[in-house]
Amino acid sequence: MKRRKLYVAVESYTDAAGVETPRIIHWPNGEQYPVTAVLRTVNRQHAKVGGTGTCYTCAFAQGGIGNVYHEVLEDDASSVIGARWFVEEKIEAEHA
Amino acid sequence: METCIAHVDANCFYASVEMAEHPELLGKAIAVCGDPANRHGIILTASYPAKRKGVKTAMAIWEAKALCPELILVRADLRLYMRYSRYTRDIFYRYTDRVEPFGLDEAWLGLRGCPACGGEPLRIVQAISDAFKRELGITCSIGLSFSKVYAKLGSDYKKPDAITVFDRANYRERVFPLPVSDLLYVGRATTRKLNEMGIYTIGDLATCDPARLQRKLGKMGLVVHRFANGYDDEHICQVGDRAPVKSVGNSWTTPRDLTEDTDAWVVFMLLCESVGARLRELGCKCRGIEISVRDASLSWFSRQTVLPMPTNITEELTAAACALFRCHYHWSKGLRSLGVRGFDLVWSDEPVQLRLDIDANRQEELMRLDGAIDDLRRRYGFSIVQRAKVWTRPELARLDARHDNVVHPHGYFGQMEGL
Numbered sequence: 173m174k175r176r177k178l179y180v181a182v183e184s185y186t187d188a189a190g191v192e193t194p195r196i197i198h199w200p201n202g203e204q205y206p207v208t209a210v211l212r213t214v215n216r217q218h219a220k221v222g223g224t225g226t227c228y229t230c231a232f233a234q235g236g237i238g239n240v241y242h243e244v245l246e247d248d249a250s251s252v253i254g255a256r257w258f259v260e261e262k263i264e265a266e267h268a
Numbered sequence: 269m270e271t272c273i274a275h276v277d278a279n280c281f282y283a284s285v286e287m288a289e290h291p292e293l294l295g296k297a298i299a300v301c302g303d304p305a306n307r308h309g310i311i312l313t314a315s316y317p318a319k320r321k322g323v324k325t326a327m328a329i330w331e332a333k334a335l336c337p338e339l340i341l342v343r344a345d346l347r348l349y350m351r352y353s354r355y356t357r358d359i360f361y362r363y364t365d366r367v368e369p370f371g372l373d374e375a376w377l378g379l380r381g382c383p384a385c386g387g388e389p390l391r392i393v394q395a396i397s398d399a400f401k402r403e404l405g406i407t408c409s410i411g412l413s414f415s416k417v418y419a420k421l422g423s424d425y426k427k428p429d430a431i432t433v434f435d436r437a438n439y440r441e442r443v444f445p446l447p448v449s450d451l452l453y454v455g456r457a458t459t460r461k462l463n464e465m466g467i468y469t470i471g472d473l474a475t476c477d478p479a480r481l482q483r484k485l486g487k488m489g490l491v492v493h494r495f496a497n498g499y500d501d502e503h504i505c506q507v508g509d510r511a512p513v514k515s516v517g518n519s520w521t522t523p524r525d526l527t528e529d530t531d532a533w534v535v536f537m538l539l540c541e542s543v544g545a546r547l548r549e550l551g552c553k554c555r556g557i558e559i560s561v562r563d564a565s566l567s568w569f570s571r572q573t574v575l576p577m578p579t580n581i582t583e584e585l586t587a588a589a590c591a592l593f594r595c596h597y598h599w600s601k602g603l604r605s606l607g608v609r610g611f612d613l614v615w616s617d618e619p620v621q622l623r624l625d626i627d628a629n630r631q632e633e634l635m636r637l638d639g640a641i642d643d644l645r646r647r648y649g650f651s652i653v654q655r656a657k658v659w660t661r662p663e664l665a666r667l668d669a670r671h672d673n674v675v676h677p678h679g680y681f682g683q684m685e686g687l
Contacts, residue, residue, distance in 0.1 A: 215355075217405035222289040224355065224404050244354075246347050252354075 177221040178261035182240065194228055194240055194257070206233040216241075221260050271435045272380040272389050273504065275411045275419035276396060278356060279428035281373035282313035285352045286342045288405035297321060298340040301329055312344055316428065349373075352404060359399045363392050366504040374423075376416050378504035393431055401429075415498040417452050418443060421470075424450060439498060444471025451495055458492065461485060470496050513550060517558070518542045519607025520667055525564050526603040533590055534661045539608040540585035542668075545642055547610055551617070553578035554610030557588045563601040570607075571596045577626060578614050581634045582641075585610065 181198040197205040212229040218241060225243035232238065238259065245254045278284060282300040287293045297318035299311045311332050314323040321336035333339055353372040360367045363385075366378030377396075385391035393410045400408045407429035411422020414436065421443060422432035434443055448470055449459040461484055467473050473481075474496035481489030494500060518539045526532055536559075547554060558572035573592050579585065589608050597603075622628060644653045650668040658665045 215358075215399075215403040217288055217403055219291060219405060222291045222405075224288060224352075244351055246351060248347070 515611035517609030547580035560607035
């Protein structure tokens with residue numbers, strides 16, 4: 173099985189202190205994964221698909237636990253203009 | 269004095285970042301290179317497997333490929349490297365607020381009195397090294413010592429992923445046998461002069477009579493003597509300290525060789541527009557200007573001159589740069605890159621002695637013109653207004669030196685003197 177980095181749309185909530193929490197992960201195929209709890213946040217590199225950022229370990233409504241990474245995004249002048257989310261996508265060998 | 273200054277150097281930074289982003293490159297011979305189409309086609313950084321095959325920084329791509337045919341070339345992505353550089357600083361700031369960056373991939377850290385890890389500098393640098401690996405997927409070499417120069421020597425001493433401590437007890441046996449060329453600010457020319465004096469190691473330099481060094485090397489002789497003895501007591505700046513700007517400069521490797529004066533004028537004008545705009549933004553004028561010239565065979569020189577009056581007017585900067593250029597270059601070869609730097613800065617509102625031979629009304633007009641151009645470009649972008657003569661060389665005219673070029677940090681001495 174191969175893995176690759178997949179940028180996804182995420183609905184998140186930012187509290188008054190600026191702490192951001194992912195609420196729903198939207199996969200490109202339309203599937204939605206509501207987050208029931210964030211178990212841990214830690215800055216970490218994703219050793220398998222590459223990239224670095226804040227890793228949110230989340231429990232999902234469908235069951236199961238997974239990581240969503242929050243990665244900084246810059247403009248052409250390297251000023252930080254926001255962030256985006258990525259996950260690890262597993263690809264079956266024949267599609268790889 | 270305790271060993272509480274660390275120098276952290278990320279190993280093969282650009283290549284390591286590419287491998288952290290693309291794990292499939294891990295362990296392979298890769299090299300990050302500039303854009304060959306814009307004639308930046310040289311190796312910027314190589315991974316360790318590539319280095320083992322002889323690939324070195326600043327080598328031409330074809331040369332590197334000849335040494336290592338399996339070399340994987342990766343186009344440099346400066347934005348990505350700046351992001352990782354910011355991440356490295358975020359890690360440093362967890363342990364200390366005294367972080368002095370030296371380029372994108374190196375920094376000095378002041379660890380005296382830092383409460384983290386029981387206040388033990390060695391444990392702090394171990395934690396930093398671990399965080400580099402865990403959070404960024406890259407490794408670093410760290411030197412820990414009682415002086416900044418020795419800390420830097422320490423980070424170069426063992427690579428990759430190593431921590432070297434030079435303390436009062438071991439520095440004579442570990443630092444003194446190192447070749448003198450390892451020392452900060454001892455380049456090729458200084459090494460040659462020192463070798464002529466019979467000085468080959470840092471120990472030779474440290475024990476040499478400073479007066480003798482001063483006779484041979486001038487002021488720098490005393491500086492390198494202090495460095496060799498670990499006598500630098502330069503402080504490491506605090507977070508929020510704004511490093512004093514000592515000079516403002518830009519350079520450009522042009523898409524084709526420059527062959528005559530108008531080519532050079534166009535490039536100088538574009539560079540001076542950037543330097544002038546940045547000076548105006550800082551509220552400064554420069555009292556001196558320096559040009560740097562690199563010809564097609566990559567040999568390089570720089571020349572500087574003092575200006576009749578401090579200025580940040582684009583037209584005056586360009587005229588001074590071109591005059592200096594005409595005095596010192598006679599087109600024996602085509603040119604590959606030009607640079608302009610305004611130095612010896614003063615505040616714009618500082619009173620100056622007016623001169624009868626300089627038309628103040630004309631200066632006033634030029635200042636208003638620059639102000640108008642700055643405003644237009646701020647609102648609508650660089651290309652909204654340009655000088656017509658620049659477009660006599662359309663292939664050069666597109667340079668937005670200010671935004672296309674990264675402004676590199678100033679040297680070690682940059683922190684030492686105020687504006």
